Amino acid sequence: MTNLLELVRGFKDDLHRGRGLLDHAKFDEAQALLAKYDGLFPKDADLALLRARLAFGQQDFEAASALFAKVLALDPFNVLAIGMQAHSLTKIGQRDAALTLLESARAAKPDDNTLLEYYLPQVLTQRGLPEAIAVLRSEYQRRGSNNKPTAAAEIVRQKALSLFTMDEVRAADPDDLLMLVGDVATDGYNLRSMYAAFEPIGCNCEFGFAQRHRGVEPLALFRWTGVTPANLIRMLDCNLDGYEDPKIYKIDNLTGREYMLVESLFDTLTHTGVSTSDLPADEFLDRVTRRQGFLKRKFLQDAAEGKKIFVYKADHVLGEEEMSALEAQLTRLGVRRILFVQLDKSRPGGTFEVTAEKRAMGYLSQVQPNTKFDEWDRIVVAAHDHFLGRGAIG
């Protein structure tokens, strides 16, 4: 009896450990761990799910599809298994089966937002943008105000803007479910080109998402990077020396879906936007560290040219000492336009003021995860007009 209890307790511990290994893309170790249970616990859905995730991570999508089918036979409404099975089926060319699976699951669980988030991108790529918008419209009409599918709408917006022009997206979305109206600003500019004139430098990805929200995807070193103010100042102080060294990087899968780039010299953490299922961890690390050198070169060039508006966003009220230290380092590199944006509930969100020759301030009433993109739009338009519009400083 003791042995049986120990076996079961060890099994649960191993399941937990296996999930962690898969989350961190350590597929060889996960494989060795799961091999202990070959032929055992055939009806355990959690073990079956780990085996399926392992095959998916190793990009053996045929095997993954067969294994996810087993999981779903044991646990028909496992949403993660449904979503990953749809991905697997798509990868092996069974696109119709992927959609059918998701539609069946949605028929059983119509209010499940995660299922909708898996479903809509499939509809968009297979049936087109108008059909995806129609599904979204139906969901908005059917649901109450407490369960609006806003995350699903954001996914559709991002995918649509990466596949189609702004005009095409607008034409397919007459009700503006994707919230694109107001994109056209004054003076012959549009928000897409305005947002492209900014270079984010911290403290997190919020401005990168604001750029994406307006359909612009510039290549920028800090766009998806989190860094503390002290470390950012340290980086700038040494001209980012050593930041391209592959030895300071490792990748992690903290989110369970995406490779994260962990850097040890300045303690930065960077989203890569690359799924752990897309390529093996070692290959990905080689590719992404090469990218860092390229983006560092671009960052220093942008700073030296002094044309872009460098945006530093903070989730707190900035002190003069912090702003002055950053401004001194940026100015030393050649930057001539700096926009500090801070969360400040004492001021109206979306307001802007010029505080010095090279410095302006923007104020937000909310920040991630409750970003108010209209506030960002107002700040960006005002800063663009001030720094780059008619009568702007040189």
Next chain:
Amino acid sequence: MDRALIQAELQTIFHDVLRAPGFVPTPEMETGAHPNWTSIANVEILLSAEELWGFEFSSADIDGVRSFGDLIDAVAAKLG
């Protein structure tokens, strides 16, 4: 260099970087037109072009590239 030759060379780079030998980019296509065509892929595409032709894109060149056609234009401008 002839524009058609640049396009052919870039298409080879796309095939290698995107691991998509059958993909035929057209000038109006932008990031996302192929599932593997991501922003990280864009950096690799630009790096590969720099290594092939032996020049460096400026920041302005990079910011100006949104589509495959923009990339052909940028390379053509670099090669004079």
